[in-house]
Structures are given as structure tokens and as C-alpha cells.
Amino acid sequence: MHLHRKFKFSSIDDLQTALDNMGIYLPLSDDTEVLKQPLQISSKRIPNRMVIHPMEGADGDEQGRPAELTRRRYTRFAEGGAGLIWFEATAVVEEGKANPRQLQLSKDTAKDFKALLQNTLSVAVKKYGSDRRPYTVLQLTHSGRYSKPSEKPQPIVAISNPHLEGKISAQKRIIADQELEALEDRFVEAALLASEIGFDAVDLKSCHRYLISELLSAYTRKGPYGGSFENRTRFLINIVEKIQSQPACEIDVAVRMNAYDSIPHPYGWGVNAQNCHQVELSEPIRLAKLLRDRGVNLINISAGNPYYNPHVGRPYDFGPYVPKENQLYSVERMLKIARDIQEVVPEVAIVATGFSWLREFGAACAAGGIREGWFQLAGFGRQSFAYPDFAKDIIDNGKLDRKKCCIACGKCTELMRLDGVTGCVVQDAGVYRPIYKKLREGKPSLVGKEVADHV
Ligand SMILES: Cc1cc2nc3c(=O)[nH]c(=O)nc-3n(C[C@H](O)[C@H](O)[C@H](O)COP(=O)(O)O)c2cc1C
Ligand code: SF4
Numbered sequence: 229m230h231l232h233r234k235f236k237f238s239s240i241d242d243l244q245t246a247l248d249n250m251g252i253y254l255p256l257s258d259d260t261e262v263l264k265q266p267l268q269i270s271s272k273r274i275p276n277r278m279v280i281h282p283m284e285g286a287d288g289d290e291q292g293r294p295a296e297l298t299r300r301r302y303t304r305f306a307e308g309g310a311g312l313i314w315f316e317a318t319a320v321v322e323e324g325k326a327n328p329r330q331l332q333l334s335k336d337t338a339k340d341f342k343a344l345l346q347n348t349l350s351v352a353v354k355k356y357g358s359d360r361r362p363y364t365v366l367q368l369t370h371s372g373r374y375s376k377p378s379e380k381p382q383p384i385v386a387i388s389n390p391h392l393e394g395k396i397s398a399q400k401r402i403i404a405d406q407e408l409e410a411l412e413d414r415f416v417e418a419a420l421l422a423s424e425i426g427f428d429a430v431d432l433k434s435c436h437r438y439l440i441s442e443l444l445s446a447y448t449r450k451g452p453y454g455g456s457f458e459n460r461t462r463f464l465i466n467i468v469e470k471i472q473s474q475p476a477c478e479i480d481v482a483v484r485m486n487a488y489d490s491i492p493h494p495y496g497w498g499v500n501a502q503n504c505h506q507v508e509l510s511e512p513i514r515l516a517k518l519l520r521d522r523g524v525n526l527i528n529i530s531a532g533n534p535y536y537n538p539h540v541g542r543p544y545d546f547g548p549y550v551p552k553e554n555q556l557y558s559v560e561r562m563l564k565i566a567r568d569i570q571e572v573v574p575e576v577a578i579v580a581t582g583f584s585w586l587r588e589f590g591a592a593c594a595a596g597g598i599r600e601g602w603f604q605l606a607g608f609g610r611q612s613f614a615y616p617d618f619a620k621d622i623i624d625n626g627k628l629d630r631k632k633c634c635i636a637c638g639k640c641t642e643l644m645r646l647d648g649v650t651g652c653v654v655q656d657a658g659v660y661r662p663i664y665k666k667l668r669e670g671k672p673s674l675v676g677k678e679v680a681d682h683v
Contacts, residue, residue: 325377387446649663
């Protein structure tokens, strides 16, 4: 039994020995040249294979416009040289915000998003030249059961879910079919705005148990948006088709998709019906093919639920509980899910998730995975908060610097749970440590020492 433990590998050989002892295969390659290669999707070019994952800072203003820390974050990302910048979760309607400071795209805020995008692109082009202009994706979201547009949570759910509902069951509202139908058009309007602003793509956020992700597992819902596979994917597919049919809309459509919820059937998606700890990809693969057939050429694979089982999608050393599995198993599972989906949709650029916990060896794993055809792009989440110029270092030096890496301490997530703006408390301490200290004052730590029963 290999237990959850703090990262302790001092060399890649050390890591390889642990992997061998645990019977895990991760594609590791010392040669990171492949990460410098461009990738063509649709008519556009991604200048290298490194992706900044969508990483919300919860730092917009009351109208949902990017504010000072938002601009700072994207300037740092642009300076970092990644080939693709996936802009964070941006609500399409006020009531679908996950926190009062989440960004929101509307006619009123569009010009501020345009300024943010233009600044990001001009910083990148000034530093690296126009052939390294990053491809940009804007993630559109409705937070569903995690909606909290003001001080108090206002959950809007697709289904009741006994595994996720404690305190929220009393206040939740089940979204009606007509409301879902109308909401499809809000996503389309936001996509049109994103196209006018100049983003290369919009992502219809279908992960981490926000609304679209929950709809994918709405087995127990009656009516046109629940029950059968066709009904559960209807909302997402309708939005894709509506965007693609807009004559004035040139934008690419991407999807960040949970392929594995690790929540028991019939409430979890991508899980074995008898044992939710086993992955069952038949439906996620079916959806990936449907999306491909509708022109979606970029899918970012994620897993788990940050509020319920965060170790599944963002392996950590410190988090709200101690998981029952070693982090290397969590990383392996995420990467193999990406591999199995990439295999059946080779025309789609699959972005893999799962590199930050590996510290500097994330570079070798990203390169090895691309070399071996597991995925075409490697996405970095917490690492991009901690080490926004990780791509530059890989390009210039072929490797990452351990001293600059994310240490998977969970504090950026903790900041969000404390209703703060967020960023890296460790490597960007000048800005975020004082905020963390202030919010933590007099409060118990959210880092748990108990082994969780539910996961
Ligand atoms: C503070 C924080 C904010 C995040 N914001 C988003 C987001 O806006 N959209 C999204 O799809 N995922 C978001 N994520 C998840 C990350 O994109 C990523 O999937 C996760 O951190 C695992 O990747 P990593 O191991 O490279 O960190 C967030 C994660 C953290 C810790
Ligand atoms: S606070 Fe920084 S070091 Fe800690 S998990 Fe977040 S990004 Fe990583």
C-alpha cells in the first residue's frame, strides 16, 4: 500500500524508482525539445505545447471586470512564454458566478476584456515576437451548484445529489428546462462577444461539477436535459451547434471537460457503475467524438471536484483531508485518461492536466507524454501561479528550476475558500502572503489531517 506522502524526489531517477516500485508508468523524457514545437489548430497556430490552465484569481470588480490583480496575473502569464493562455472561468450571467469577484462577460464589461486581451498579447509579442503570439481561450461558465454571486451561496443545481449536499440542500434551486434553454443563448451571446473581442476560442466549461459538468451526470433528472446520454449532453451540444451556426462568429470552440468525477453512479460521470474509484470512459469518449464531429478541435481534460474530492484533479501535499492514495496514482490516472481520449480522437488537440505536483519533473512528464502520443498539449495550473515563466525556462534551459516551483501546499485554494483574492502564497509571497495571513487570523486551518471517508 503506497500512502499519500509529501513530495520527496531529488532526481528523475529517484522518481523513476518510486514509479517502478509502485507499478506505475509515466512517460518521462529528459529531452524537452518537443515542448517547443508549434501546433496548428483550425487556421491558427499555437507556438509551443505549453498551456497555462484557466486559473481564477477571484479578483474582478463588482461588475465582473478584470481589475488590477487580474491584469497583473495575465501580464505575468504573457511574459512567461506559454503557447496557449486559457483565460479563467468567466460567468455568462450574474447568478452563475462562483464568487462575487468572479469575472463576468457582458456587453458592459466587453471593452475591459478587450483591454485585458490586448495587453496580454502585446506583452507577449513585444517580448517574444509575433511568431510566438499565444493562442487564447476564454473559459465561459455557469457555476451551478457552486454559484455564489454575493455573500451567501445561491446553488442552482441540475439534480439533487446526496454525495454533495450537506448544508446546501435547503437553499438549492433545481434549474428548470426552460431556464436551461434560455441559458444556452446566454453562452452563445458571450461567445459572440468573445469573438468580437478577439479571443481565438471560447471554452464551454464542463468540469469540476459546475453546471454543465453536473448536467453530464444528470441520470436522475427527468425531461429533455436528463436521463439518456443524448439528453445529458444536450445543453453542451446545443451551445456548440448554436455558436457554430452564427454567421458572424469566427471563434473556435473548445471544451474543458471532466472525464472522471469519482462520485458514485448514478451521480458521477466517467465512473464504473459498481465502483466509482474505477474510471469508465465510454461516455466521455462518446462525447469527445460528438464534439469532434461538430468541429471542436481542442479539449482540455480534467477530473474530480475541488470542493468534494480535490485530490483527484489537483494532487497535493496539504489539502482539506488526507487522501487514501499516493499522489503518483492520482497523476497517473489523470494522464492515462487524457491518453485514452487522445487515442480515439487524434484530430483533436487534447490538453492534459496533472503536472504541477511533479514539481520540476512536470517538464519531463509533459515532454514524454507528447512524444509518446498521450496528448498534444500540456497544461499547468498551480505551477503557472507559482512559476508563471515556467515555459520560458523550459524553452531557454530545457528544464524547470526546483526553487521556483509550486509545492502543492494548497494555500491558493484555501485563499479562495476564505473568500479572498488568490494567487501563490509561497512563490508570489509579496502580494499574496499578507492577504493570506490577514484572512487566516483567528481561524482554524482548512488543511486537514484526517483520512477522508468519502473518497
Ligand atoms: C486557485 C485555483 C483556481 C482555479 N481556477 C480554475 C478555473 O478558473 N477554471 C478551471 O477550469 N480550473 C481552475 N482551476 C483548476 C486548475 O486549472 C487545474 O485543473 C488544477 O489546479 C490541476 O492542475 P495542476 O496540478 O497543474 O495545478 C483552479 C485551481 C486553483 C488551485
Ligand atoms: S499557494 Fe503556490 S505553492 Fe501553494 S499550491 Fe498554490 S500555487 Fe502551489
